[in-house]
Amino acid sequence: MIRVLYVTSEVFPLIKTGGLADVSASLPEALCRLEYDVQILLPGYPDALKAARKTGSSQRVSFQVGQYTVSLWQTRLPGTAVTLWLVDCPPLFDRPGNPYKNEEGKDWWDNAHRFDLFGQVGAMIAMGEAGLDWKPDLVHCNDWQTGLIPVFLETYQDRPGTVFTIHNLAYQGLFPHDTFHALKLPDSLWRLEQLEFFDQLSFIKGGLVFSDRITTVSPGYAREIQTPEFGHGLDGLLRHRQQALTGILNGIDTRVWNPEQDPALAFHYGQDHLKNKAHCQASLQLELGLELKGGPVLGFIGRLVEQKGVDWLIAAMPELLEQGCQFVILGSGEACYEEPLKELARQWPGKMSLTLGYNEALAHRLTAGCDLFLMPSRFEPCGLNQMYSLRYGTVPVVHRVGGLADTVQDPQDVGIDKANGFSFTGASAESLLDASKRALQLFQNTKHWRQLQKNGMAIDYSWKQRARTYASLYQRILKERDQPQLD
Ligand code: ADP
Ligand code: GLC
Numbered sequence: 291m292i293r294v295l296y297v298t299s300e301v302f303p304l305i306k307t308g309g310l311a312d313v314s315a316s317l318p319e320a321l322c323r324l325e326y327d328v329q330i331l332l333p334g335y336p337d338a339l340k341a342a343r344k345t346g347s348s349q350r351v352s353f354q355v356g357q358y359t360v361s362l363w364q365t366r367l368p369g370t371a372v373t374l375w376l377v378d379c380p381p382l383f384d385r386p387g388n389p390y391k392n393e394e395g396k397d398w399w400d401n402a403h404r405f406d407l408f409g410q411v412g413a414m415i416a417m418g419e420a421g422l423d424w425k426p427d428l429v430h431c432n433d434w435q436t437g438l439i440p441v442f443l444e445t446y447q448d449r450p451g452t453v454f455t456i457h458n459l460a461y462q463g464l465f466p467h468d469t470f471h472a473l474k475l476p477d478s479l480w481r482l483e484q485l486e487f488f489d490q491l492s493f494i495k496g497g498l499v500f501s502d503r504i505t506t507v508s509p510g511y512a513r514e515i516q517t518p519e520f521g522h523g524l525d526g527l528l529r530h531r532q533q534a535l536t537g538i539l540n541g542i543d544t545r546v547w548n549p550e551q552d553p554a555l556a557f558h559y560g561q562d563h564l565k566n567k568a569h570c571q572a573s574l575q576l577e578l579g580l581e582l583k584g585g586p587v588l589g590f591i592g593r594l595v596e597q598k599g600v601d602w603l604i605a606a607m608p609e610l611l612e613q614g615c616q617f618v619i620l621g622s623g624e625a626c627y628e629e630p631l632k633e634l635a636r637q638w639p640g641k642m643s644l645t646l647g648y649n650e651a652l653a654h655r656l657t658a659g660c661d662l663f664l665m666p667s668r669f670e671p672c673g674l675n676q677m678y679s680l681r682y683g684t685v686p687v688v689h690r691v692g693g694l695a696d697t698v699q700d701p702q703d704v705g706i707d708k709a710n711g712f713s714f715t716g717a718s719a720e721s722l723l724d725a726s727k728r729a730l731q732l733f734q735n736t737k738h739w740r741q742l743q744k745n746g747m748a749i750d751y752s753w754k755q756r757a758r759t760y761a762s763l764y765q766r767i768l769k770e771r772d773q774p775q776l777d
Contacts, residue, residue: 292764294321294328295426295450297412299405299435301330303368303650304338305389308593309540309674310433310457313507316543319370320757326764329424330367331415333408334378335389341368342376349378351421355410358382362411362420377411402465405435405493406473413442416450426450428764431501434463437493440500441479451767454497456506458671459515459522460597463493487523498527502767504535505760507672508693512537520669520691538760539696540672541753542681547654549682554654559683561747564740567658567683574659578643580616586733587616588726589660589684591653591675594623594631599666599689604630605719606666607642610726617642618656620649657682662729666714666722670694676711680746685739686711687725702728706738710746 296318300311318328332338339347347365354360363376377383382404391397398404411420416439418425428451431439436454443449470480470491479485485495498504506512514520516529528535545551549567550560556573559566568584575582588610592598604627607617611634619631619642628646635644645652657663663679665688672693676686680697688694690713701709714725732738 291325291327292428292768293424293426294318294326294428294430294764295331295412295415296328296430296432297331297408297436297439298432299333299389299408301332301338301367301374304332304341304374305335307388307390309672312543312674313457313540314432315367315370316541316753317757317760318372319367320541320753321761322370322372323754324757324761326761328430329373329375329426331375331377331408331412333383333389333404334361334363334376334380336384336386338376339363339378342374347376353414353421355379355407355414358407360407360411362415362422375415377408379407382407402463402469402473402491402493405463406438409436409438409442412436412439416443417446427768428453430455430760430764431497433457434461434492434494434497437463437496437498439496441475441485441496444500451764451771452501453503453505453763453767454501456494456497456504456511456515456671458597459494459506459520459524460669461494462487462522462524464490465493466490494524495527498524498531502534502771503763504528504531505763506535506537507540508696509537509539510694510696511669511671511692514669514692536763538756538763539693540674540677541756542674542677542751544681544752547657547678547681549658552654552658554651555658559658561683561744564683564743570655570658571660574618574655575616577655578618578645579640580618580643581640585616585661586614586730587618587660588662588664589618589620589656589679590664591620591656592665594621594627596624597668597670599668599722600627600631602666602719602722603664604634606723606726607634609723610730611638611641613730615641615730618660619643620645620652620656622646622648657684660684661733662687662726664722664726665689665694667691667694668717673697677751680710680749681751683743683747685729685742685746687722687729688713689717689722690715701732701738701742706741708745709742710749711742 298314301314302311321328342365352361361378414420440452557566557569670692698711712725712729714721
């Protein structure tokens with residue numbers, strides 16, 4: 291059985307700021323179902339340790355890494371059989387709330403030290419130096435927080451294989467030169483071809499330069515990040531490594547996101563019995579104090595940051611509200627987006643609902659209760675919300691980029707028989723507005739609308755097939771490294 295250490299800074303339901311957490315839970319589980327021994331490594335955030343205590347956990351080993359005493363707690367990812375290791379190091383991880391930022395929304399001053407230590411522990415487990423009776427054949431790293439692991443492993447001849455997955459190239463883990471010294475990284479790494487990025491230390495470059503293979507979360511994004519427009523300064527490096535780079539579309543947890551059984555919903559529905567979706571909409575309107583009338587209800591869920599095109603959304607909303615649309619917005623993020631959204635909610639009582647904050651159950655009810663779901667992201671590595679919406683018969687309107695382009699088909703391109711949503715190419719509020727208006731026009735035609743909904747609901751979004759693609763990639767890496775593949 292192939293053993294994989296899956297290293298991540300978030301995992302649902304223990305700690306989540308975005309889609310990385312969802313993927314980090316469902317991909318390892320899907321791989322375990324394929325008989326891979328995948329074990330997850332996560333920092334010991336207080337909520338995660340608390341949850342682990344409830345599920346049952348044991349402290350397995352304790353050792354010194356530099357000035358820090360580190361303990362490894364072993365538990366299971368709640369509701370699954372997947373083994374989860376927590377890196378308990380209170381001075382670095384015993385901080386409440388967001389895993390990367392303080393209460394004022396600023397990055398923790400010592401993030402480089404926190405994720406350097408996390409990486410060192412990952413590398414120790416990978417090399418069998420942490421005192422566990424388990425050693426992986428392969429280490430799967432995710433995003434910049436794990437970028438130093440392939441660097442630490444590079445010096446070992448008999449190291450496991452390494453994969454680095456880019457969930458979002460915009461977050462690179464950049465730190466000043468002083469930090470590079472403070473982490474005591476060898477001077478030889480301070481080069482453009484290695485960890486230096488415009489005079490800064492780049493954690494993500496560790497993953498991109500040193501891992502055996504690089505993946506990202508959609509084929510579209512894999513192509514885009516090799517261009518200056520979407521490459522965030524790393525497109526040259528990614529072009530250089532294009533033979534090692536592949537895009538594998540994310541799946542979703544079809545048990546957590548299932549309109550037939552979703553515990554967050556008062557009414558359930560499915561592809562061939564959509565009637566209750568209208569009840570979900572009425573419940574949502576009641577819950578949020580919106581006028582009780584038929585749609586169209588337009589929704590948005592997400593981090594309120596530049597990536598998500600929230601400024602285009604805000605600019606497009608007044609005209610759509612004037613046309614009689616209702617809006618349901620759930621998210622949190624930067625004040626420059628929260629303030630104008632609050633203002634719109636004040637101006638349009640009963641027609642627009644704004645929930646600032648993070649609310650998993652409401653996200654499910656919103657996804658079920660809306661007619662349209664807007665995702666005007668400037669760039670989107672994969673995007674999970676459009677897939678959740680498609681599965682819930684809620685038609686997405688998206689910017690045609692990254693994973694959004696790979697998952698949403700517009701009737702203008704494929705015809706109504708094959709379409710499942712609407713997409714626009716121009717990067718502007720006007721283009722979003724035009725696509726939304728096209729959607730609203732089609733909404734008037736019940737037969738065509740049902741067709742769109744059903745097309746979206748019929749697609750298989752599960753991880754099963756996609757996990758197989760990761761499994762083949764793992765096999766290929768191990769073969770290339772010429773390691774014994776099976777016990
Ligand atoms: P990203 O990872 O870039 O934020 P994704 O679409 O991949 O975007 O994933 C976002 C995930 O976070 C989805 O599961 C979405 O439902 C969830 N989410 C984002 N903001 C909120 C919120 N305010 N409340 C509840 N869930 C949220
Ligand atoms: C990132 C991306 C998002 C993707 C998620 C999971 O946060 O922004 O597009 O779906 O990771 O891979």
